[in-house]
Amino acid sequence: MKEHHLILRVVTKTLVGTIILFAFYVQFHGDYSPGGGFQAGVIMAVAFILYGIVFGLHEVQRVLPAWVVHKLVALGxxxxxxxxxxxxxxxxxxxxxxxxxxxxxxxxxxxxxxxxEAGVGITVTGVMVAIYYAFAGRTPRLGNDDW
Amino acid sequence: MTETIVNFILFSMLVITAFAIVRQDRLFTVVMLASVFSLLTAMLFVALDAVDVAFTEAAVGAGISTVLMLGTIALTARGAKPASRPNTLPLLVVLVTGAGLVYGTLDMPNFGDPEAPSNVHLAPHYLTNSIEEIDVPNVVTSILASYRGFDTLGETAVVFAAGIGVLMILSGLRHRRREDEEEEEDA
Known part of the structure; x- marks a missing residue:
């Protein structure tokens, strides 16, 4: 598998933690500021999707396996x-x-x-990541010039 | 005055983006422009003081759906097929529908009209009593999660059903069964 550019990988590693932290902030601060379960769920899913895009589906599924995601969808x-x-x-x-x-x-x-709100967040995270897995699992990996 | 100028600029950029999307046939460009379109819409929502909606539009419209559309392009084709039939009939349908929608807005109450039907029924109750009853500063959250809890439960169920539907279509059961059979044959 061809790896993405070094800068991309380093920046992603720094960003993923921040994105998850921001998702929790949006989730639990929804009483006081814009946000709530729906937005937080999407942001949380974005952290995993970004990791999956840069490091590959296999790597992200070591952290969050597909069967866990499918359970999350119903759990929420x-x-x-x-x-x-x-x-x-x-x-x-x-x-x-x-x-x-x-x-x-x-x-x-x-x-x-x-x-x-926790229930909403769990379901939205699960659905978004599950849909991404379903797409990426069938996608032939494209080189930068194929676009 | 400033708000009028901001609204005017945002709406002009929205129209320009829409025309650019129609003129493009490279799907990668179309998806990126659609993302720009969503971001501009989110800015318009901020200008209308609907920050919660703007947040959702920016996260879902400009973020996730762009990624999913790119995933779809990777699975299908990079370019749009040239139209095989003349565009006159679709154009006519769009013009008539658009004219009907514009005609419909003539009957709508003005933006922020205190006498508008939506502002005289339950909204005053929510706005005056939510601090006493729910004690949550963000009224949007108290309406969404508490006053209209049934609605939001339904929405969550819709998200759940949509997710299950996409999973059934994309990672289909038949595919998995075939893999199992192959494994059995190997064994």
């Missing part, structure tokens, strides 16, 4: 729906987050939003 929806069902077990309506702390409703809302 389960976390989201599970939050709602948990609310029902606590004796309130589906997705009534106030039920987590009935004596201080807005605290429960904070936890509920945290859980469902």
């Amino acid at each position: 929806v389960l976390v989201y729906a599970g939050t709602g069902i948990w609310n029902m077990f606590l004796g309130y309506e589906f997705l009534h987050y106030g039920s987590f702390t009935p004596d201080h409703m807005s605290h429960g809302q904070h936890s509920g939003i945290l859980y469902v």
Whole structure:
């Protein structure tokens, strides 16, 4: 396999960590600033896709194997729906987050939003990376001049 | 005044990009220009104070979908096929649809109109009560995740279904079964 340019590889290695950190910031700071599960999920997926583009599909799948990604796709929806069902077990309506702390409703809302945003983020990350894997797994590797 | 100038420049660049996309037949250039188009749209959303939407547009439209389109090009062809039939009929359809859409906007309330139907029903409740009820400073998050939690659950399910669909088509089960059979034959 022909390796990409040295500068590209070094810059990618420095960027990937920062991108993942930024994804977590967007995920958990969505209450205070623009962002949330959808955006954070995409940014998180971008970190893995960038690594995959520069170092090859095999290398990125050593970090994040395809079967893990496929489980993540379903896990996020389960976390989201599970939050709602948990609310029902606590004796309130589906997705009534106030039920987590009935004596201080807005605290429960904070936890509920945290859980469902986490669910959204997990599913979006999983779907984006899974689609990239599906494309890249079939793509013949192109040299720089083929474009 | 500044905002008008910014909007004017962004919209002009959007139109120029759209024409450049139509004129190109090298698909690599088309994908890159589509990414530029998304980025310009994201800037327009920022100018409209819709930062959450702008964020999503920049990440999904300009980022991920560009990568996926490049992946598609790598699987298919680098150039567009020349049109085999005259473009008159498609042009007519586009013009009529465009005229219909512009006619439709004439009935829409002005941008930011406080009397607009969408601003008099539930929006005032969200804006006045969300700090007391949810206590989250970003109202967009409290609407998205709490007031409209069912909606967002549905959206997540749509993302899930779309992902599963693409996986079924691209990494198809039949392909895997054939590999298993080959392994069995080898054994």
